[in-house]
Amino acid sequence: MSRLSPQNEAVAHEIISRYPWKKSALIPLLHLAQEQDGYVSDEAMVHLGELVDVSPAEVLGTCSFYEMFKREPVGRYLVNICTNISCQLLGGEELLHHAEHALGIKAGNTTGDGLFTIEDVECIAACTEAPCLTVNYRYFYKVEDGDFDAIVEDLRNGRQPTRKAAESGPEGQIPPHGTLALQRQHIPADRVAGNADPDRASAPVWLEQA
Amino acid sequence: MSETIDTPPKTTVSVQINGHAIEAEPGELVIEAAARAGVHIPRFCYHPRLSPVGMCRMCLVDIDAGGRGPALQPSCMVPVSEAMVVDTESDRVRKAQDGVLEFLLINHPLDCPVCDKGGECPLQDNTIAFGPAESRFVEEKRHYEKPIPISDLVLLDRERCILCDRCTRFAKEVAGDPLIHFQGRGSRTEVNTFPDAPFSSYFSGNTVQICPVGALTSSSYRFKARPWDLTEVESTCTGCSVGCSVTLQSSRNRVLRSLGVDNDAVNWGWLCDRGRFGVESVNSEERLSEPLIQGRGARWADALRHATELIADAVRASGPAAVGVIGGARLTNESAYAWAKLAKHVIGTDNVDAQLGDGLPASFVLGLPRATIAEAGAAKGTIVLLGTDPKETLGVLYLRLRHAVVEGGATLIEIGHGASGLSKLAQHRFWASPGGSLVDAARQAVSVLPSGQPITVVLGRGTVTEDPAVLAEAAMILAAAGARFLPALSRGNVMGALDMGLAPGLLPGRVALESGRPYFAQAWGAVPAATGYDSAAMLQAAADGKLSVLVLLGANPLDDFPDRDLVQRALAKASVIAVDTFANPSSAGAAVVLPAAAHGEVDGTTTNIEGRILALHQVVTPPGTARADWIIASELALRLGTDLGFESAEQIWDEIEAVASSHAGLDRAALALNSEGSVAAGVGGGGRPAVLALPEVPPAVQLPLDEASLRLVVRRKMYDGGTGTAHSQSLAALPASNALRLHPLDFQGLSVGEGELVTVVANQGSIELPAFADADVVRGTASVLGNVSGATVNHLLVASSPITDVRLEVRR
Ligand code: SF4
Ligand code: SF4
Ligand code: FES
Numbered sequence A: 001m002s003r004l005s006p007q008n009e010a011v012a013h014e015i016i017s018r019y020p021w022k023k024s025a026l027i028p029l030l031h032l033a034q035e036q037d038g039y040v041s042d043e044a045m046v047h048l049g050e051l052v053d054v055s056p057a058e059v060l061g062t063c064s065f066y067e068m069f070k071r072e073p074v075g076r077y078l079v080n081i082c083t084n085i086s087c088q089l090l091g092g093e094e095l096l097h098h099a100e101h102a103l104g105i106k107a108g109n110t111t112g113d114g115l116f117t118i119e120d121v122e123c124i125a126a127c128t129e130a131p132c133l134t135v136n137y138r139y140f141y142k143v144e145d146g147d148f149d150a151i152v153e154d155l156r157n158g159r160q161p162t163r164k165a166a167e168s169g170p171e172g173q174i175p176p177h178g179t180l181a182l183q184r185q186h187i188p189a190d191r192v193a194g195n196a197d198p199d200r201a202s203a204p205v206w207l208e209q210a
Numbered sequence B: 001m002s003e004t005i006d007t008p009p010k011t012t013v014s015v016q017i018n019g020h021a022i023e024a025e026p027g028e029l030v031i032e033a034a035a036r037a038g039v040h041i042p043r044f045c046y047h048p049r050l051s052p053v054g055m056c057r058m059c060l061v062d063i064d065a066g067g068r069g070p071a072l073q074p075s076c077m078v079p080v081s082e083a084m085v086v087d088t089e090s091d092r093v094r095k096a097q098d099g100v101l102e103f104l105l106i107n108h109p110l111d112c113p114v115c116d117k118g119g120e121c122p123l124q125d126n127t128i129a130f131g132p133a134e135s136r137f138v139e140e141k142r143h144y145e146k147p148i149p150i151s152d153l154v155l156l157d158r159e160r161c162i163l164c165d166r167c168t169r170f171a172k173e174v175a176g177d178p179l180i181h182f183q184g185r186g187s188r189t190e191v192n193t194f195p196d197a198p199f200s201s202y203f204s205g206n207t208v209q210i211c212p213v214g215a216l217t218s219s220s221y222r223f224k225a226r227p228w229d230l231t232e233v234e235s236t237c238t239g240c241s242v243g244c245s246v247t248l249q250s251s252r253n254r255v256l257r258s259l260g261v262d263n264d265a266v267n268w269g270w271l272c273d274r275g276r277f278g279v280e281s282v283n284s285e286e287r288l289s290e291p292l293i294q295g296r297g298a299r300w301a302d303a304l305r306h307a308t309e310l311i312a313d314a315v316r317a318s319g320p321a322a323v324g325v326i327g328g329a330r331l332t333n334e335s336a337y338a339w340a341k342l343a344k345h346v347i348g349t350d351n352v353d354a355q356l357g358d359g360l361p362a363s364f365v366l367g368l369p370r371a372t373i374a375e376a377g378a379a380k381g382t383i384v385l386l387g388t389d390p391k392e393t394l395g396v397l398y399l400r401l402r403h404a405v406v407e408g409g410a411t412l413i414e415i416g417h418g419a420s421g422l423s424k425l426a427q428h429r430f431w432a433s434p435g436g437s438l439v440d441a442a443r444q445a446v447s448v449l450p451s452g453q454p455i456t457v458v459l460g461r462g463t464v465t466e467d468p469a470v471l472a473e474a475a476m477i478l479a480a481a482g483a484r485f486l487p488a489l490s491r492g493n494v495m496g497a498l499d500m501g502l503a504p505g506l507l508p509g510r511v512a513l514e515s516g517r518p519y520f521a522q523a524w525g526a527v528p529a530a531t532g533y534d535s536a537a538m539l540q541a542a543a544d545g546k547l548s549v550l551v552l553l554g555a556n557p558l559d560d561f562p563d564r565d566l567v568q569r570a571l572a573k574a575s576v577i578a579v580d581t582f583a584n585p586s587s588a589g590a591a592v593v594l595p596a597a598a599h600g601e602v603d604g605t606t607t608n609i610e611g612r613i614l615a616l617h618q619v620v621t622p623p624g625t626a627r628a629d630w631i632i633a634s635e636l637a638l639r640l641g642t643d644l645g646f647e648s649a650e651q652i653w654d655e656i657e658a659v660a661s662s663h664a665g666l667d668r669a670a671l672a673l674n675s676e677g678s679v680a681a682g683v684g685g686g687g688r689p690a691v692l693a694l695p696e697v698p699p700a701v702q703l704p705l706d707e708a709s710l711r712l713v714v715r716r717k718m719y720d721g722g723t724g725t726a727h728s729q730s731l732a733a734l735p736a737s738n739a740l741r742l743h744p745l746d747f748q749g750l751s752v753g754e755g756e757l758v759t760v761v762a763n764q765g766s767i768e769l770p771a772f773a774d775a776d777v778v779r780g781t782a783s784v785l786g787n788v789s790g791a792t793v794n795h796l797l798v799a800s801s802p803i804t805d806v807r808l809e810v811r812r
């Protein structure tokens, strides 16, 4: 949709300054772009290329390697439902079908109001809590159809789900898609670890600085 | 007594390959060491001019480096080590090769019957030699839309791609244009551009050549031929004066392809797109195929007689100086020599100039100490760009210089009138301010020259509005600091033409007319009595009615000479004899037009910026009755009463070798021995006159700029209105349209929007151009393109004025 806003561009410069090579900042910057727009737009990739001195094609190369970077708009809430083996045995596929019916879309699509996208995903490493899903990568364990309906109902009405996501921080918040953390990390210049040119270092920089 | 015998320390690495002991270079890759020992290891991704990446695994071999015993390792990634044992034929290797190929073919469409690569495809060849007979894969293959254009010249078929990373590595490492990149992951990985950002690299055609499958094809060669139907010869590109080695391929008397050949001294296998696709112009329907008298088709005998009469009449009426010859950079060395002999000996005029007022004085350029491309490209050396932009004019030289800086740690210093294609890599940039001069910039540059390193200056007239005297003075400052030079005079064989004496005051062999006179009086007979005119002076003399016959030897001064008005007046007065491959505006009113054979239609040699002699070979016959330029010269000479005695290009070469001081010793046998071409560097002596020495250069005059004006800078672009571009199907649409570029602050002062029309007014004339802000332009200058068709900048220029100042007017 757009290039980084002036505020986000300032954040971008701070992120870039943490790395010995500008290009190394590309992945955090892609997250920043995704946080701004909910997905990584072409314009944002062009902008990131300018910021770290690589071509747009190279930015796209990195971005497209990672499925979690979306290059098309997705819903405000991205619901990933696991259908890999443990979840499948305990009803993951049924849960997916229920979700598709409940939202009226097939996996891979977004509801007309732009709120929900469902994805059919492989193991998300919570097999002991099968069947499970994530909403914007916040986990919900042992999800039954009713749980799904309740989560959707709450989010649709602008409320955080009554049932809290597991390990999603003190507030249990589910921020819009693209937001990695509710708190932005700031690292004071004097506490930056290892911002030295690796080519010039004789030992790993964090050892040298210790 | 001690038993030890002193042996020099061992400098090689002993390895065993398939049971044979060989000595490899330290750091050499196994795949290379094996190749030198005559063992070919199959490969796809490995390319000797790209950094190895180990993408394809086709080169797996058994390597036992001691310790853990033999194991499969990619031979393109492993350097040799002492006592290493390599087996490229073990059962395990065969199984690996078989497996790799079966995997590569899983998604490969096997549409060989409709694939351009069929018959010259490493994937086909390796599959037949090393692969499985059958695939176990029965599932649906991956599908993509095919093919998709990734630029104006290159098409991509992603189904055929084996993800070897050659094209993408080339784009990033060699061309510095990382506009294509792998996208996606796993089996959905594809090569592609960013949306709406095409692979518009000047070097894109190389990816087509190095792609080991038919994934990348050129839009012009697509479906044209099968490799086994092609006739081919080794030759040299004459698109510019770098002299890249090529294979020219033809079918049914049409030149279909030019492929780069790896000449270690020159092009490393690369070509620029102007050179690669410019050869298509040879096939153009618009080629001149019969002589014309006053624009009407004529027989050769009549046209030659008419031309001879014009020349003879002019000489009879006002002496030989009434005849002038402009052009010659299109010619082979042999043809240039024949024309020099015709003009200077048979006709007796020294009014001969292969340059069109947009180059540098010949005797100055030929007197400079010359560098080689290898010296310029040396690691840790120093490269100075003086007034020129190799990326736009000498494509592959740009690649070599870029490599020297990026990979070899060479220091790049730029002296000029604004940004060049190498500015981003320059450690020091000295841009002359509009009132200031390149001479000051050169002085500053000398103060930062690293000491103890070879210094190579690439010297050219980047803008025709630069006074050659200023460039000469700046060059001398660098010469005094020990620099050697690569002259960036870019037209085809301009260096050969100058070497052969197609310049005023010169004789063949880089010899001054005066010092060479006694020798050539013996070798040839008569030579001109006095130094003649250069192109500018010839055109002036023609306009003044003092020069009545103008021979345009592959020249189009109306578009190329930096003073259109003068050319118009000259052409209106003089009788024109044009010798060319195409009609052009300057030959429109010619009394006689003689059709010439083009590149690929003649044998001979050409000379590059180093003075390197490179072979040219014929692969097609000329259209209609077009003839080699040297034959035309011989015919005219004969009718003027002198038999030059030339019967073949070889025979002319023999004479060149026999008389030219700079070319002594380079006989045909010597040339044939060196496939890289031999640099002509003779200095005279042994009875031959001395070659030109480093000239004396008087200080140039600095011309102040008045405050209301901007100084005009005329830049060149890779794709221009020249013959090779305009008549090549692939390239014809590529030249940019002209525009006026201003420093952002100057642009602001105009108060117009981007792209709005502005009138550029000079003393002589005015043109209207869309204006743009551009931070790469020096403040106080107005930058325009010189060699694109459309609004022709030479309307504004006056040959007698070394600089051009302009005012800008906005219609409100
Ligand atoms: S397009 Fe050709 S050169 Fe490029 S990665 Fe694919 S196979 Fe290799
Ligand atoms: S650099 Fe010059 S000689 Fe080489 S391919 Fe390009 S035009 Fe031809
Ligand atoms: S199978 Fe669903 S989380 Fe592992």
Ligand code: FES
Residues within 6 Å of the ligand: B042, B043, B044, B045, B046, B053, B054, B055, B056, B057, B058, B059, B060, B074, B075, B076, B077
């Ligand atoms: S040639 Fe060695 S891995 Fe491709």
